[in-house]
Amino acid sequence: MTIFLNKRGHFLICFFLLVGGNCSENKDSQNADNQIDSSSVHISHDQSLVFSIQIAALRDKNNADNLNNVLRKSELPAYVLSASTSFGDSLFKVRIGPYRTEYQAARALKNINTLGYEKAFITTDDLASVDSVESDLDEKSQKIQLTFSGECSHPQWSPQGREIAFFKKENGxxxxxxxxxxxxxxxxxxxxxxxxxxITxxxxxxxxxxxxxFTAIEVNKNWQQSENLFVINKNGSGLRRLIGQTGMAYKISDLKWSPDGRRIALNTNYGKRETWSDYFQTVKIVNLDEPDSYLTELAVVxxxxxxxxWKSNDELLFLAAYDDIDELGYEIWIYEVSTKNRKRLFSxxxxxxxxxxxxxxxxxxxxxTSASADKIMTLDLESGQETLILETRVDPGEGISINHLSATNETYFLSNQSLxxxxxxxxxxxxPVEIIAExxxxxxxxxxxxxxxNGSLFTLKVSF
Structure with missing residues (x-):
């Protein structure tokens, strides 16, 4: 794969050592001197130092190991450091990380706080002492098969990282x-x-x-099909229909929950998707607080x-397209739920x-990605500046799949089997891993x- 970068970005093939710790650190490590201001952005230029998040410091090793196992089951990169107090007593520090930058650690800390670890704090570790840490973080990438029956697809990691939801076909x-x-x-x-x-x-x-x-296809008494929207608890209880069409007026796609979970924004596609002349699409918002799932339509054209x-619980961003003889273009609009006003972001x-x-x-x-899926672009929504980040030759029939990770504000791309x-x-x-997946x-x-x-789900540890 050939890659070209503009002057704002540069390409790095990096392999970060993803382990951390300091076995000689004493109880004073919890002082304010070692706590890092998460509002700043800092990269450790001292290659012997990395950032980590301390969850607890325990005297009982069994308790530390149990907490470490709980954190790992939540897909947190946890490890235990052995240390000593100033009185010579053993101390076992349960930490998460390491992170090369303070920004990465601060973003991770914000999510860790939401899991109930409100007293966790950021500290630094010495890479020179971490070889003795028993951790799976320094292992090579491991591909682990999760499912062994049926045709499984469309995996989605849960927001807390404890489980993966997926779609499966089996036995009809x-x-x-x-x-x-x-x-x-x-x-x-x-x-x-x-x-x-x-179920779809x-x-x-x-x-x-x-x-x-989720969406599902229903058939009414007149044998008319319709695609409708439902919400359900993950344990299968509390099934509720949010949108119930009398016929197939539109197809539903791109479900976006508001941060507070009270609303869902979605696209409604009218006409045949493969026929551009018959196809138009509107944005709707479903209010889960309303007994009849009140729908708001945001079509501009x-x-x-x-x-x-969602920019916030009250503001939704959406695109409105118009075309002319030469090309198709999009405008960016913001809809404010509380006032029901919408405005164009740029002129x-x-x-x-x-x-x-x-x-x-x-x-x-x-x-x-560009329409031909061979370029990756960014658009700064404050300045309106568009930047070419990457240009790559894409194999016929292939494209670039995008997945944004809000926890660290990193965006991952899958292109030509490369991550x-x-x-x-x-x-x-x-x-360095190769992935054969869409x-x-x-x-x-x-x-x-x-x-x-090939119909099964896999997980893979990734390193860069």
């Missing part, structure tokens, strides 16, 4: 299921049977990790409108045709991916 039925990130027992969320609607692979986790929105994502079209697009809310950035990572400093890195899902902390290959 389709459904949604979950499995632990290390494999094991498969749990059914919902499946299609003769008396139930036909269009689904999305809610932000709490307790609910899933009767052409192509497409949801991008002119700013996005040309694209193949895939991702919205990085915290960075106020759009990342997208690349783009970070906030406009740096691109390539992983799409993938990231663990919330970016240390693993899950993908479907």
């Amino acid at each position: 039925s389709e459904g949604l299921y979950t499995i632990g990130t290390g494999g094991g027992r498969i749990s059914k969320i919902i499946e299609s049977k003769e008396e139930k609607p036909v 692979a269009q689904f999305s986790w809610g932000p709490s990790g307790e609910k899933i929105a 009767e052409r192509i409108n497409s949801v991008l994502g 002119e079209r700013v996005v040309s045709e694209f193949h895939e697009i991702a919205y990085a809310a915290h960075e106020s950035l759009l990342i997208y 690349l990572k783009f970070d906030r400093n406009y740096q691109l890195q390539m992983s 799409s993938f899902t990231l663990s919330p902390f970016g240390n693993k991916i899950c993908f479907a290959e």
Whole structure:
């Protein structure tokens, strides 16, 4: 694969040693001197130092090991460091990491706090002393098969990282299921049977990790098909229809939950998708607080409108397209739920045709691939500046799959079976692993991916 970068970015093939610790550090490591201000951005230029997050310092090794196992089951890169107090007593520090930059550690700490570890803090580790740390973080990438029956596809990691939801076909039925990130027992969320609607692979986790929105095809008494939207608890209870069409007026795609889980934005596709002249699309918002699932339609023009994502609980970004004789262009709009007002972000079209697009809310950035899927572009939503990040030769029939990780504000790309990572400093890195898959899902902390290959699900540790 040939890669070209513009002057704002440079390509790096990096292999970071993903272990950390300092076996000689004493109790004073918890002082304010070692706690890092997460509002700043700092890269450790001292190659012997890395950043990590301390969860607890325990005197009992069994308790430390048990906590370490709990953290790892949540897909956190945890490890235990042995140390001594100033009185010579043993101390076992449970930490997560390491991270090369303070920014990465601060973003991870924010998510770790939401899991209940509110007293966790950022510290530094000495790489020279970590060889004795018993951790799986320094192992080579391992491909682990999770499923062994049925045709499994469309995996999605849960927001908390404890499980993976996926779509499976088996013995004439389709459904949604979950499995632990290390494999094991498969749990059914919902499946299609003769008396139930036909479940599709269009689904999305809610932000709490307790609910899933999905679409299903239903047939009414007049034998008319319709694609409808449902929400269900991950244990299969609380099934609720949010959108119920009387016929197939439109197809539903791109489900986007608001951060508070109260609303879902989605695209509604009218006409035949493969026939451009018959095809137009609007954006709708479903309010889960309303008993009848109140729908708000955001169409700006009767052409192509497409949801991008939520800027906040009250603001939704979406694209509105218009075409002329020469080319197709997109405008970026913001809809404010509380006032029901919408406004155009820039005075002119700013996005040309694209193949895939991702919205990085915290960075106020759009990342997208060109229509021919051979270029990766970014658009700064503050300045309107468009930047070419990567240009690559794509094999016929192939494209670039995008997956944005909000926890670290990193965007991952799958192109020509290669996994690349783009970070906030406009740096691109390539992983040494090769992936034969059309799409993938990231663990919330970016240390693993899950993908479907030949009808089975696999996880893979990734390093850059």
